[in-house]
Amino acid sequence: MPAFADAARAGAVLTLDLAAVRANYRQLRALGGSAVCAAVMKADAYGLGMEQVAPALALEGCRVFFTAHLGEGMRLRQLLPAGCGIYVLHGPPPGTAHDFLEHDLVPVLNDPGQLQEWRACARRLGRALPAAIQADTGMSRMGLAAADLAALSADPGWLAGVRPQLFMSHLACADEPAHPMNGLQRRRFEQLREVFPGVPASLANSSAVFLGTDYHYDLLRPGAALYGINPQPGAPNPLRQAVSLAARIVQVRTVREGDIVGYGARYVAGGTRRIATIALGYADGWQRALTGRGQAFVDGMAVPFAGTVSMDSITLDVTGIPEARVAPGQLVELLGARQGVDEVAAQAGTIGYEVLTRLGSRFHRVYRDDDRG
CATH class of the missing domain: 3.20.20.10 (Alanine racemase)
Structure with a gap:
């Protein structure tokens, strides 16, 4: 079965850059x-x-x-x-x-x-x-x-x-x-x-x-x-980021002032907002502690979590993002160049080790090694 078919069926795609892993190993070995x-x-x-x-x-x-x-x-x-x-x-x-x-x-x-x-x-x-x-x-x-x-x-x-x-x-x-x-x-x-x-x-x-x-x-x-986990938190990270994660949009809707979003009615719209639901949640390792703290990225623009992180989904406030960029089926970035594992860990009040080891089994996984083809 073609890899793209598996990716299209998955709620999220996790990519590991093996070239970055090997580069980090070489750097550690040299030190x-x-x-x-x-x-x-x-x-x-x-x-x-x-x-x-x-x-x-x-x-x-x-x-x-x-x-x-x-x-x-x-x-x-x-x-x-x-x-x-x-x-x-x-x-x-x-x-x-x-x-x-x-x-x-x-x-x-x-x-x-x-x-x-x-x-x-x-x-x-x-x-x-x-x-x-x-x-x-x-x-x-x-x-x-x-x-x-x-x-x-x-x-x-x-x-x-x-x-x-x-x-x-x-x-x-x-x-x-x-x-x-x-x-x-x-x-x-x-x-x-x-x-x-x-x-x-x-x-x-x-x-x-x-x-x-x-x-x-x-x-x-x-x-x-x-x-790529920072070995000395608080100092610049000398290592290459090796992990990226993108989740697929399931639904986009408009909510009005006073509407609630998510379990517990923790998010109440302060006005007309566009809400996108992505197919990733705490069953995939994206901790419930990120409720009200987490964010994703669309075309480099940060979009905050809106409402409680659920088992299989997270709702994002995508107000102001062009509708063509937040249509169902498209991917939004959770880990990547703009937000690494350490940043997500800080938002959740934990460490990068826990973020990595919680990553779930439902992702479509891609292993890339650009140095070796």
């Missing part, structure tokens, strides 16, 4: 100097499609990838060429060690129980098994606490059967360059790293890549920055 630049593919490549993004980055030279869950890692393994490493951030759920071995995945061990299970598997097989070790340096989310490491390392054989390939931690406030937690966590990381002499180290997520070489160590782990 890291001698550090290896990995790519985080969790949540289906932040909602944008692991099947398309991962192979594009592999062609760009990326050879190390991260997922959050085991199932994501198993799926990712089918998409990558031989020789690519895949780390699973949440480690092995109980009883799943065989899945890691079958699919050539490396667990990130976060607590003593995961370490013990991985060691037990190694004993059964009679060989050392690769793993990453994560330490908690102050985020209190995942990773071995300093007390865990001290207790475990008191036993000379605590890593018997485990071949550490990476020692890592995660920063809580990397998107705030002046936050004292960054320096505190780095110092703690340095101290704990002494337990793993000679093991490659990793501390930098997307934002930490921009904190400087003190945070780069041996391996960078960018995720959302690949898609």
